[in-house]
Amino acid sequence: MRHGNIILGLILLFAWNNGNAQWNEKQLESLKWREIGPYRGGRSAAVAGIPQDRETYYFGSTGGGVWKTPDGGNSWINVSDGFFGGSIGAVAVSSWDPNVIYVGTGEKTVRGNVSHGDGVWKSTDAGRSWEHSGLEDSRHISRIRIHPKNPDLVYAAVMGHLFGPNEQRGVFRSSDGGKSWQRILHVNEQAGAVDLAMDPTNPRILYATTWRVLRTPYSLESGGEGSGIWKSTDGGDSWESMAGNEGMPEPPLGIAGITVSPSNPDNLYAIIEASEGGVFRSSDAGKTWKRVNQERKLRQRAWYYSRINADPQDESVVYVLNVRFHKSKDGGKTFETLSTPHGDNHDLWIDPDDPDRMIQSNDGGANVSYDGGDNWSVQSNQPTAQMYRVSTDNAFPYRLLGGQQDNSAVRIRSRSAYGPAIGERDWEPTAGGESGHIVADPENPDIVYGGSYGGFLVRMDHRTGDRRIINVWPDNPMGWGAADLKYRFNWNFPLLFSPHEAKTLYAAGNVLFKTNDEGQTWQTISGDLTRNIKDKQQSSGGPITKDNTSVEYYGTIFAIAESLQEPGVIWAGSDDGLLHITRDGGESWKAVTPRGLPNEIQINSIEAHPFEPGG
Structure with missing residues (x-):
């Protein structure tokens, strides 16, 4: 996984340096990290106390x-x-x-x-x-x-x-x-x-x-x-x-x-x-x-x-x-x-x-x-949440959205609406579940789309509270091996709005899908963009207990990106080490897996160059 990210990162860095020779890293020195929540704990498997x-x-x-x-x-x-x-x-x-x-x-x-x-x-x-x-x-x-x-x-x-x-x-x-x-x-x-x-x-x-x-x-x-x-x-x-x-x-x-x-x-x-x-x-x-x-x-x-x-x-x-x-x-x-x-x-x-x-x-x-488990201290004072992915919306001030492991998806204001510091009132549950990509409609940030494991996908309107299930494929794969499924969705399957067509939303299984009508219908725009190794899509677990929750679903598209300069230029990277590109919105695809990329490595993230076509 690390090798894949490094190689892809070097490719993008090379393109950046060629097109921006005057870039000065000192321009970033004034930027500082700040913790904004959510104010609730993440998983812990080790505790200790002191008798005295x-x-x-x-x-x-x-x-x-x-x-x-x-x-x-x-x-x-x-x-x-x-x-x-x-x-x-x-x-x-x-x-x-x-x-x-x-x-x-x-x-x-x-x-x-x-x-x-x-x-x-x-x-x-x-x-x-x-x-x-x-x-x-x-x-x-x-x-x-x-x-x-x-x-x-x-x-x-x-x-x-x-x-x-x-x-x-x-x-x-x-x-x-x-x-x-x-x-x-x-x-x-x-x-x-x-x-x-x-x-x-x-x-x-x-x-x-x-x-x-x-x-x-x-x-x-x-x-x-x-x-x-x-x-x-x-x-x-x-x-x-x-x-x-x-x-x-x-x-x-x-x-x-x-x-x-x-x-x-x-x-x-x-x-x-x-x-x-x-x-x-x-x-x-x-x-x-x-x-x-x-x-x-x-x-x-x-x-x-x-x-x-x-x-x-x-x-x-x-x-x-x-x-x-x-x-x-x-x-x-x-x-x-x-x-x-x-x-x-x-x-x-x-x-x-x-x-x-x-x-x-x-x-x-x-x-x-202190009373044998009748009452417990709170967990809202432990900033240890594990977030799978993060995105931003187009509200002002903007919000950050993400899914927290073994909790819910949240959106959080980047600046408090209630005082000088971001607090609990500045974050709220949103569409999706613990493991998914969460993205907001670029033209209406109160409409949010959120995924979760099993290919589960929800559209939520924060103004009305309406929640609608818009799964690409209406199936519950829980308990099944990936080879038995029509479409394979990763535990953390990608979602992406097109930067050129605000109503176009992409979702990825082992093939790439898109919708232009808020998930009411879906269109397949690729074939299988993975290695599709059936021996690695069998029921997981054993030799005693089977465990099929889609965490081990393999042969899936794990990362997608569309060019910010050229409409219809889309990259798709799989968890088994393949990188593909289309230049015509999905009509045809070409394998462009980098030479030297370790075999079957997970392509975890793809980022398009902000200025260079093809980068």
């Missing part, structure tokens, strides 16, 4: 680094900016010395738009400063555990590379505060460690889960050889597999989460992806197991969730994080659902001395509770 400090908490976001609150979630400050950032998979604070914090980078929630990290970062002054602490090639670190009385003795669950094999994966241990690391559990080059639990009464006893997971641009595989559950009784020097113990599900296994009850360390819970998976309980420290619950609500889309937490004071209480936040008071036999500010729940920390005090995270950010 009831007000201070941390969370790691999937695109915005590490955040800290000194006041129980009433406000948050970023503490990683200037040192590192990006996607965070694990945050751990030493209970012995809360100044010591370890952060593992690279998210555990391995979506199709996943981003990796660069290893471990450490702070010894409660987040004021940081230093890199190794495991550079780990890519994804999903758990860090610190010895309760020695902040220099730390363990990391390393998932490793997501798109292929590598050596730096498994469970790693550092005895010198992160200066050096020793791999102490390694299964194979395709399975890494995803969860890690420490017996709070005996830190020599460790439990780990390993997971074989593989992503490609067109598929997700969760489970298989290397996935399992492990135990060490000597601080990680040796490990014993528990996957074949009495009561465990038959292989293949997938992702698993594991937890120890502090009030009775022989009491373990695990949530396991398997054909006969679910919540499992052991009363003898893992020698034997019993499945206590198999409800789908606890184990759906296992690769995205599969976290489980034992209550620190009552061995019969256990929490499972999934789409909803679930709590059991009878050892996992039955679960009630607790409300959270947002769905898709990923991590939980509970105060060992006060089980009603907790911090929990989900696709909307992080939230703190």
Whole structure:
């Protein structure tokens, strides 16, 4: 993806320099970035608290680094900016010395738009400063555990590379505060460690889960050889597999989460992806197991969730994080659902001395509770939203429009209508969904067109509130592989208004469509502009759980642009590495894929030169 963007960018830069020899970059020096919203959080899969400090908490976001609150979630400050950032998979604070914090980078929630990290970062002054602490090639670190009385003795669950094999994966241990690391559990080059639990009464006893997971641009595989559950009784020097113990599900296994009850360390819970998976309980420290619950609500889309937490004071209480936040008071036999500010729940920390005090995270950010989840702090104070695309309209002052991952599409004023600063009243929901391109009618900015996954497309009139579905092809592809569909629409399929004909709107699947009547009818103006590799359009998921939400739909047009100088000159780039051009509005197309472009690379964006025809 990066190589494709670089090559296309160099082509456009070459054209720009040829036509604008007098361009001076200093003309841009007065421009400054400003944060304008939306004022709501994005996905977080890592949280931590401090037993002896009831007000201070941390969370790691999937695109915005590490955040800290000194006041129980009433406000948050970023503490990683200037040192590192990006996607965070694990945050751990030493209970012995809360100044010591370890952060593992690279998210555990391995979506199709996943981003990796660069290893471990450490702070010894409660987040004021940081230093890199190794495991550079780990890519994804999903758990860090610190010895309760020695902040220099730390363990990391390393998932490793997501798109292929590598050596730096498994469970790693550092005895010198992160200066050096020793791999102490390694299964194979395709399975890494995803969860890690420490017996709070005996830190020599460790439990780990390993997971074989593989992503490609067109598929997700969760489970298989290397996935399992492990135990060490000597601080990680040796490990014993528990996957074949009495009561465990038959292989293949997938992702698993594991937890120890502090009030009775022989009491373990695990949530396991398997054909006969679910919540499992052991009363003898893992020698034997019993499945206590198999409800789908606890184990759906296992690769995205599969976290489980034992209550620190009552061995019969256990929490499972999934789409909803679930709590059991009878050892996992039955679960009630607790409300959270947002769905898709990923991590939980509970105060060992006060089980009603907790911090929990989900696709909307992080939230703190002091009453066992009856009430939570807000997520509207965390500027960590992940926006897929951004566009502007022709209003004055202009608005910015975009879709937020696992939230709604929004439009935001570039200048407040209510005061000196942009606030919540300056943004509002608009057409489309979380994953789509959002574009406004160039002649009437109150009419907005928004896409979402599955080829879903909506026209919204903000003056009247009217919303109309104008899907190019009236089909719901959810659950199907791409090869079974008449048209293939990417999770993030392009929309574009013609700069020459204000009523012409383009939408792209594997072919290019256009409408001149606000979506009431659509015309096909190209053939298939992708490689159309059927082997890469099959049902995604397995070997245990299928997962077809269109994230993995492949062989689609991913970027389009029309010349600003020449009507009918349109470029289309595919997610499998082809670039085409038409010079007659779609009557004929020519392949113009740049030489040297990596095979099947995603062409993520195309920008036409603002002044040069053909550039």
